[in-house]
Amino acid sequence: MFNHAKYYLPCLILLLSGHAYAGPMGFKDSYMVMGDFNNNWRESFINYAITPRDAWGVSATYMRADDKTKSRTLEEVTYTRLLHRWNMPHAQANLWFMGGIGALQGKNNLGENDGLSRDQDFNKTMVTPGMQFDYETTRIYFQAAHRLYRTSELNHDYTSVRAGFSFYEARYDQTQPWFILEARNMNGLSEKIEITPMLRLINKNYFIEAGVNNFSEPRFNFMYIF
Amino acid sequence: MKKLFTITALSLALFSQLAHATQTIKANVNGMVCAFCAQGIEKKMRALSQTQDVYVNLKQRTVAVELKEGQTLAFDTIKDLIKDAGYEVTAIEMSTHPVAHIKADLEAKDGKQ
Numbered sequence: 001m002f003n004h005a006k007y008y009l010p011c012l013i014l015l016l017s018g019h020a021y022a023g024p025m026g027f028k029d030s031y032m033v034m035g036d037f038n039n040n041w042r043e044s045f046i047n048y049a050i051t052p053r054d055a056w057g058v059s060a061t062y063m064r065a066d067d068k069t070k071s072r073t074l075e076e077v078t079y080t081r082l083l084h085r086w087n088m089p090h091a092q093a094n095l096w097f098m099g100g101i102g103a104l105q106g107k108n109n110l111g112e113n114d115g116l117s118r119d120q121d122f123n124k125t126m127v128t129p130g131m132q133f134d135y136e137t138t139r140i141y142f143q144a145a146h147r148l149y150r151t152s153e154l155n156h157d158y159t160s161v162r163a164g165f166s167f168y169e170a171r172y173d174q175t176q177p178w179f180i181l182e183a184r185n186m187n188g189l190s191e192k193i194e195i196t197p198m199l200r201l202i203n204k205n206y207f208i209e210a211g212v213n214n215f216s217e218p219r220f221n222f223m224y225i226f
Numbered sequence: 227m228k229k230l231f232t233i234t235a236l237s238l239a240l241f242s243q244l245a246h247a248t249q250t251i252k253a254n255v256n257g258m259v260c261a262f263c264a265q266g267i268e269k270k271m272r273a274l275s276q277t278q279d280v281y282v283n284l285k286q287r288t289v290a291v292e293l294k295e296g297q298t299l300a301f302d303t304i305k306d307l308i309k310d311a312g313y314e315v316t317a318i319e320m321s322t323h324p325v326a327h328i329k330a331d332l333e334a335k336d337g338k339q
Contacts, residue, residue, distance in 0.1 A: 027266025027311045052310050087257025087314040089287065138259045138284055171333070172261050172282040204261040204268070225265065 023094055024132065025055035025080045026225040032057075033226075038219040040064040040190070045078060053082040059100060063156065065189045066215075069109045072156070072189075074126055074149075076102025091137045099129040104151055124151040130158070139166050141178065149186070160184035164200065175203045180211075248324045249293040251304055254317040258284055266311035274299065274307075279325040283332045287316075292325040 026032040028049050036043045040063065047057025061074045078100040086093040104126040109119050130147025142163045149156035164180035178200035185193050196219050198211030207223040258264045264282055267289055271280040276297035281290040289308065293299055305315045321328065 023263070027270070030266060030269075052312055082312075085257070085312065087312075089256055089316075090259065092257040092259050092263075136259050169285060169336075170261070171336070172264065172284050174261075176261065202260060202262050204265040207262045223262070225262070 023082070023134065024096055024098055025049050025082070028052045030225050033224045034222070036219075036221045038196075038213065039217045040066065041186070047078060047080060055080040059102070063186060063189055066192060070189060071107050073105045074102055074128075076100035076126065076128060078128075091135065093135040094133070096132040096134075097129070098132060098145075098147060099127070101125065101127050104154075106154070124154065126151050126154075138169055141165070141180065155187055156189055157187040158184070159187075164198075172204060175201055177201055180209060247322050249298070250321045250323055250325060250328060251291045251293070251299060251301065252319050252321050252328065253289045253291075253304055253308060253315050255287050255289055255308055256314045256316050258282070258287055258289075258313050260284070263312070267308055267313065270307040270311055271304075274303075281325045281329045281332075283329075283336070285336050286332045288328075288332055290321070290325050290328045 024032075024034075025047055026049050028051055031046060031048050032055070033046045034044070042062040043059065044061075045057055045059035047055040049055040057078045057080070059074075059076050059078050061072075061076075063072045063074070064070065078098065081097040083095045083097055085095075102125070104124045106122045106124065107119060108122075126149060128147055128149050130145060132143065132145040132147075134141070134143040136142070140163075144161045145159070147158045149158055160182060161184070162180055162182040164178050166176050166178045168176075170176035180198045180200045182196045182198065183193050184196075192215075194213050194215070196211045196213040198209045198219065198221075200207070200209045205224075209219075209221040211219050213219055255267070258267070261282075261284065264284065268280050268282055271277055271289070271291050274291075276293050276299045277291055278294045278297075279292040281292075282288070283290075289304075291299070291304060301318045304318060308315050323331075
């Protein structure tokens with residue numbers, strides 16, 4: 001892990017000097033569909049922008065611990081609010097609030113004792129308020145997000161930082177390739193920081209990312225607005 | 227008489243040209259840096275019944291909306307739609323060039339930068 005960190009950290013710091021893209025909602029009266037998938041984290045959501053700054057949606061998330069002893073599924077109603085947008089001549093920055101409330105189903109596999117499995121299932125109400133900041137130009141991107149995933153007894157807070165650059169400038173109707181590096185962690189499910197270099201393709205109609213993380217696991221994300 | 231006929235014919239031809247002059251609204255837009263995000267502008271412009279064609283140039287920060295023959299559109303309508311899509315209009319003007327001409331012009335500028 002630390003060997004990987006030594007390799008990625010200088011790259012991350014280098015990328016943080018630059019930046020941007022893709023907010024958690026589309027334009028007014030549009031739907032946004034998003035998916036984020038790897039072995040331990042699978043999330044799908046759809047939201048609808050009722051104003052240029054507000055969107056309501058639903059989300060389903062599956063989370064699993066690195067050692068597979070804990071798993072969670074969360075189905076929630078979500079609300080996204082653009083708190084502030086800075087529209088600059090050649091850049092855009094945004095501050096978002098994202099939150100949700102929903103049903104968490106959990107399973108803790110405590111191992112075997114005298115040949116008897118000691119699975120423990122539970123249901124709880126989870127709230128997930130969080131903030132995201134992003135900054136982007138046509139060549140650079142930066143995003144930092146922190147979101148609480150809390151029940152009365154659980155804390156699975158999620159933190160991510162991503163930064164990247166585009167390989168070249170593209171016209172509006174062309175597909176633009178980006179290199180994105182993400183570091184993220186989910187408290188209580190993983191003690192490690194997952195680092196994923198990804199290739200991102202942005203087109204006016206779609207947004208996809210694919211990569212392999214520092215545990216050699218594949219990752220795939222997509223967004224679509226209609 | 228022949229002279230009068232010539233003047234009348236020329237006047238009609240000129241009037242006809244003016245009556246059918248292309249009307250394109252050109253807006254400079256701040257914050258428009260990614261195609262996936264800016265698609266909202268194009269969709270909202272194309273949804274207007276007055277719209278003939280739309281062109282977006284991220285590098286030159288320009289949105290051009292060509293109007294159908296005989297149609298008009300208030301600048302405020304364009305400004306409001308761009309604002310609803312999440313961006314800010316810094317300047318807006320009417321052009322007599324069609325979108326194809328504006329596209330060629332701006333992409334030539336893209337190439338020089």
